[in-house]
Structures are given as C-alpha cells and as structure tokens.
Amino acid sequence: EVQLLESGGGLVQPGGSLRLSCAASGFTFSSYSMTWVRQAPGKGLEWVSAIRRDSSTVYADSVKGRFTISRDNSKNTLYLQMSSLRAEDTAIYYCAKDCGGTWCFDSWGQGTLVTVSS
Amino acid sequence: EIVMTQSPATLSVSPGERATLSCRASQSVTSKLAWYQQKPGQAPRLLIYGASTRATGIPARFSGSGSGTEFTLTISSLQSEDFAVYYCQHYSNWPLTFGGGTKVESK
Numbered sequence: 001e002v003q004l005l006e007s008g009g010g011l012v013q014p015g016g017s018l019r020l021s022c023a024a025s026g027f028t029f030s031s032y033s034m035t036w037v038r039q040a041p042g043k044g045l046e047w048v049s050a051i052r053r054d055s056s057t058v059y060a061d062s063v064k065g066r067f068t069i070s071r072d073n074s075k076n077t078l079y080l081q082m083s084s085l086r087a088e089d090t091a092i093y094y095c096a097k098d099c100g101g102t103w104c105f106d107s108w109g110q111g112t113l114v115t116v117s118s
Numbered sequence: 119e120i121v122m123t124q125s126p127a128t129l130s131v132s133p134g135e136r137a138t139l140s141c142r143a144s145q146s147v148t149s150k151l152a153w154y155q156q157k158p159g160q161a162p163r164l165l166i167y168g169a170s171t172r173a174t175g176i177p178a179r180f181s182g183s184g185s186g187t188e189f190t191l192t193i194s195s196l197q198s199e200d201f202a203v204y205y206c207q208h209y210s211n212w213p214l215t216f217g218g219g220t221k222v223e224s225k
Contacts (some may be wrong), residue, residue, distance in 0.1 A: 044219045045219075047213060094161055098166055100212055102150070104168075105154075
C-alpha cells in the first residue's frame with residue numbers, strides 16, 4: 001500500500017524558513033516523479049513544485065526563487081525547503097506521487113499545515 | 119498559463135440522481151485532464167485521468183469525457199459518499215493548474 005507522510009509544518013514568521021518532508025513507502029520511490037500541492041484555508045488546490053525521477057525540477061511562478069524541491073532516494077523522502085515565507089504561503093501542503101509517466105497524481109499524503117504569521 | 123474553469127460552483131443533487139460537472143480549459147490540453155474528489159479534512163483522491171480512464175478502485179458510476187478544451191465528469195447515480203468537492207487538473211504543460219472546484223451538495 002502506498003503511503004505518503006508529510007511532516008515539518010508549523011507556525012513561522014513572515015520572512016522565515018521551513019523545511020517540509022514527505023516519507024514515502026509502499027512503492028519504488030526512485031521510479032516516480034513527485035510533487036507538492038498546497039491548499040490555502042477554505043480555498044482550492046494550487047500546484048507548487050514537481051521533481052522528476054532524474055531530480056530535474058519545476059516550480060510555480062508564485063514560489064520560484066523561494067522554494068526548493070529535492071528528493072533523497074536512499075531515504076525514500078521528498079523535501080520542500082521554503083524560505084522568504086509570506087502570509088499568502090499559509091496552506092496545507094500535500095505531497096503526491098505521479099501516475100507513472102504522466103503528471104496526474106494517484107496517491108496523496110494527509111498534508112501538513114504551514115501558517116505564516118507574526 | 120492554462121486557466122481551468124469549473125461549473126457550476128455548487129451543484130445540488132438528490133441521492134440517486136445524475137450529476138454532471140463541467141471543466142473548461144483556456145486552451146487545448148488534448149486528453150491530459152484529471153479529476154479529483156476531496157472530502158472535508160481529507161486529501162484529494164484521483165478519480166479519472168486521461169480525461170476518461172477511471173483510476174484504480176473508482177466505481178463505475180464515475181465517468182469522464184471530453185478532449186481539447188471541454189470536459190465532463192458524470193456521476194450516474196449519486197451516493198451519499200459522493201457529496202464532496204471535485205477538481206479538474208490539466209497536465210498538458212507547465213504550470214499544472216487546477217480548476218476552482220465544484221461542490222456537490224445534497225438537495
């Protein structure tokens with residue numbers, strides 16, 4: 001059974017940094033692209049960043065230059081390093097596994113809440 | 119950026135009735151379109167990918183159709199567990215974008 005478990009969320013001041021982790025199990029992590037999607041309170045889904053199997057990366061314009069996605073295949077873990085955080089980054093952050101060669105997402109974690117506030 | 123527009127924003131349906139949800143792309147995404155279901159306090163769940171292929175374990179009452187810029191998710195006979203918010207997402211190019219969602223509520 002595929003499992004994705006996010007951690008690292010919390011309360012951070014504007015301008016601060018935070019690193020999210022997503023521990024994966026139940027599948028061959030290195031064989032899949034992964035992504036982060038966020039959801040502001042009461043709002044819809046927003047794609048944030050993606051990392052391919054070869055560790056090449058893509059970012060939404062809203063986070064480019066501030067967030068860094070990475071993966072450690074030896075630890076089956078996905079990361080999102082977030083810096084220069086803004087109030088508008090407040091959201092639940094989900095990690096998700098791609099469908100296998102396409103950028104739909106067939107497994108999701110339960111999410112971790114990031115709150116940016118002074 | 120491809121803008122995904124879902125309609126209606128809210129759909130009131132009685133159990134057993136048919137629900138039809140629409141998703142429109144601002145430019146063609148061919149068949150690179152997925153549908154997700156999200157219930158309160160839960161992560162999204164993949165229902166449909168490739169515009170019309172049901173994901174593993176998804177009941178046959180869920181069906182997707184369309185290509186290009188116009189897509190439809192149909193729930194043939196709504197069950198109580200189907201009341202939720204539904205999102206479409208394209209994966210034609212970067213950035214990936216989601217529609218604003220359609221809330222299916224009980225009439």
